[in-house]
Amino acid sequence: MFPRFALALTVLLCVPFSHGYTYEQDVYAINYLYLALGFPLLPGWTAFGGDPCNDNWQGVQCVNSNISAIILNGANLGGELGDKLGNFTSLITMDLSDNQIGGRIPESLPITMRKFFLSANKFTGRIPGSLSGLTLLSDMSLNDNLLSGELPDAFQTLTGLINLDLSDNNFSGQLPPSMEGLSSLTTLHIQNNQLSGTLDVLQDHPLQDLNVENNLFSGPIPAKLLNIPNFKKDGNPFNTSIAPSSLPPPPTTFPFSHAPAPANSFRGPTQNGGLPSEDNNFSIIKAVEYVGPGVILLAIVTLMVILNVSKWQQKKLKDEGIHRGQVVRKDERPEEPQISIDFIKPNKGDKVLGESTQRQEYNFNIQRTIAHPMPQLIEKDTVNPVVTGKKFLRDPAEILNPPTSVAPFSVASLQQHTNSFSEENLIQDGSLGPVYLAEFPHGKLLEVVKLDNKNSDLPGDEFLKLVKTISEIQHPNIVELVGYCMDFGQRLLVCKYFSSKTLFDVLHSDDVGVKEKLSWTARIHIALEAAKALEYLHEGCRPPIVLQRFESSNILIDDDLSVRVSECGLTSLLPSGFVTQLSGTRPVFASYDAPEVSDSGSYSERSDVYSFGIIMLELLSGRKPFDSSLPWAEQHLVRWASSQLHDIDALIRMMDPCVDGQFNVKSLSRFADIISRCIQQGSEFRPPMSEVVQDLARVI
The missing domain is CATH 3.30.200.20 (Phosphorylase Kinase; domain 1)
Incomplete structure (x- = not known):
């Protein structure tokens, strides 16, 4: 059994993961969980790589490319959970209840979890103290397991926990003080354990369902708890004036001898007066025979993996020159x-x-x-x-x-x-x-x-x-x-x-009331503020920054009509080969592109000026750069408007109806003249943004 496990672990660590739609960190985490569970027969699941979100793995739910839920209750699962659950980046729900999973609940848990269900399994040991890191937790069920020991003092941060079920385990000791912090708790089931002490830490919670039956709770019951609609308390030594003292510490001497054990003794007392029997010796020898090779194999596998990883990383560092x-x-x-x-x-x-x-x-x-420089990079860290x-x-x-x-x-x-x-x-x-x-x-x-x-x-x-x-x-x-x-x-x-509002949202909103807030003066002001941002990128930065993808949805405005330009320089600053091709997902871009961009893909400061001219046309007309709902001759805004920019009567007809005549004809003419120069077919004929800023300032 152990050699097969070691072999599977070796293959898992040495085989590259497939690069699918699912976020790779989640793929790694779910692969390791599948390994820890013992490779159960689950449709779609694979031990090496895979694409859980695209390939519809049974019980796996995703939000975009992140695994958000694993629901496999009653799936006859065995094995353990492993120690990599904390590697899930967006896991919200984990429901593995009603299975045969054993081992301990791992310390490493996804801090994004809200619903955590492990009831009716075979988990042993204590609840990990890392529970305090699950600050988003709202529901947790660990009932019907073999868990034991005292409850961790780790509940203070779980202020959103609503339902908690720890019943039918072997928990002992008193309720920890941190349970006073469970300010949202409405349901608590802790029956059938060995818990002792008083219930005072629960008296200020909004509990509607409390079950503490068959424990060792003592002392008077807080009056507030008696008002809980569903309160079950039988099987406890309540109503005693003095709570029973805790059990005495274990004796320091062995039960079969009043003298302490010899210093070199490594085995406990036996039925033969403390002398080990031949059967015990035989059992130990057999255990060594079975476990010894497995331990050696695991050490060899671990060493090989570390060496391979170290060599691979050194080679990659050398090749990439990082x-x-x-x-x-x-x-x-x-x-x-x-x-x-x-x-x-x-x-x-x-x-x-x-x-x-x-x-x-x-x-x-x-x-x-800020970290201090390290004298040597240690790969394993x-x-x-x-x-x-x-x-x-x-x-x-x-x-x-x-x-x-x-x-x-x-x-x-x-x-x-x-x-x-x-x-x-x-x-x-x-x-x-x-x-x-x-x-x-x-x-x-x-x-x-x-x-x-x-x-x-x-x-x-x-x-x-x-x-x-x-x-x-x-x-x-x-x-x-x-x-x-x-x-x-x-x-x-x-x-x-x-702001969450963009100029595109406001200009092309179906709500006329929203558009009417954009007076003619406000539109000139928005154009001027956006022009100042573009001027700074072109002439105030060294080297100059070309936006490339400049459109009205990049311009954020608030209720005061203040302006911020977003995503400045992101597209042009990303190295070649890493810029996503957006023509398929954002076709509106093509309507902002200068002619030279459409012809050769060549971006420059003057191609940004062309895009800015389109935005000014949007402000003037209230139309989208491309609108297939209009007659064919009017669908492309530049093609339709460019010939009318020097005709004052045509300009007035072109004006956004929401402005409703509240504009100065002279400023309209100057505004149109700036647009005309910005959307020239030849890039050499377009003005620099500093000149556009000066001209817009004169319009105001």
């Missing part, structure tokens, strides 16, 4: 940034009108710990020895030359504050990946850009160069980067939250 100036080890992990943001939380129910009309300035006080495709999963604490101007965030923290990157927290689908709202305590808001699957393959050193470059972009009309995350191969950018 410089590791500073490495943060696990015991030197930077602290989570402490962020103080004064901001009024928007109403997420309405992404267009949900912004606060009064907003205070952000005040960021970010504290971080910084590399997770699992091959995935053509690269290693690096330890989440490994950071290569981290930038000092922004803060590193842990993926666990970002998962917690984005509700595990849920659809409810999705702000928009950005050009390089989805953007999520991160809600920190006391109304602190950030936004997290989660680079899509292709761009998440960006090497660590290149990603940090990207972070450093973007962090140096500082302008009042550009969204500010404040942090990043590269744990477990993730590539996440953390920015100040400004």
Whole structure:
């Protein structure tokens, strides 16, 4: 049995994982769980790689490319859980109840879990103290197992726990003081154990269902508990004036001898007056014969894996030329940034009108710990020895030359504050990946850009160069980067939250009332502020930054009509080969592209100017760059409008009806003249953005 297990472990560690849709860290975690369970016959499951989210593994549920639930109750499973559950990045529900799984509940658990069901199994040992890290937990059932020992004093942080079932085990000792922190607890079943002491720690909870039957609880029952609708208490020595004292400590002498055992004795007393029998000797010899080869084999396998991993990583480091100036080890992990943001939380129910009309300035006080350089890189401390495709999963604490101007965030923290990157927290689908709202305590808001699957393959050193470059972009009309995350191969950018509304949302909303808020003066103001941001990128940055993908959905506006440009420089700064081709997913881009981009794919500052001209046309007309619902001659905004920009009567007819005549004809003519110069077919005829800014300022 043991050699087969060792062989399976060797193959698992040495065979590359397939690179499918499912996030590779989750694939690694579920592969290891499958190994620990003993390779049960589960449809779709495989021990090496695989694609759980795409291939519909039995009992596996996903949100996008992350495994969010494993539900295999009553599946006749055996084995154990292993020690890699903590590697799941977004697991919310684990239901393995009514099986034959044994061993201990592992210390490493997914901190994103909300529902944890292991009832009716054969688990032994204690509940791990790491339970305190499951701060999102709402339901947990560990009943009908062989668990024992005292309950861990680890409940203080579980303020969201609603239902807890620990019944039918062998728990002993008193209820820990931290159970006073279970402020949401409504159902608690702890019957049929050996628990003792009083129930005082439970008296302030909103309990509706409490079962403490068949334990050793004593003392008076708190009056508040007697008001619980469903309170079962039989089988306890209640109503005694003095609680029975705890059991005395075990005797220091052996029961068969009043003298202490000899110092060199390594076996306990036997029925022969303390002398070991021949049967015992034979059993020990047999045990050594069976276990000895297995231990030796495991040591050999482990040594081979470590050597192979070390050689592979050294070769990769040499080939890629990665410089590791500073490495943060696990015991030197930077602290989570402490962020103080004064901001009024928007109403997420309405992404267009949900912004606060009064907003205070952000005040960021970010504290971080910068790791000191290590004299030598120790592979086993910084590399997770699992091959995935053509690269290693690096330890989440490994950071290569981290930038000092922004803060590193842990993926666990970002998962917690984005509700595990849920659809409810999705702000928009950005050009390089989805953007999520991160809600920190006391109304602190950030936004997290989660680079899509292709761009998440960006090497660590290149990603940090990207972070450093973007962090140096500082302008009042550009969204500010404040942090990043590269744990477990993730590539996440953390920015100040400004608004969930884009100019595209407001201009093309079906709600006429929303569009009417954009007066003609407000539209000129928005164009000017966006132009200032583009001028800074082109002429204030060295080297200049070309947006490439500039459209009205990149321009964020709030209820005060302030402007921030998002995703500045992301597309052009990513190395060649890592930029996702967006033509299939965001066809609207083609309507913003300059002619030379469509012809040769050549981007420049002047191609950004062309895109800005299209945005000005949107502001003037209220039309989309391309609208298939219009007659064919009017579908392409530039083609339809370009010939009318110098005809004042045509301009007035072209004006967005929502402006309703509230505009100055002279300013309209000047605005149209700027558009005309920006959308020239030849790039050499388009003005620089500094000139556009000056001209727009004159229009106002």
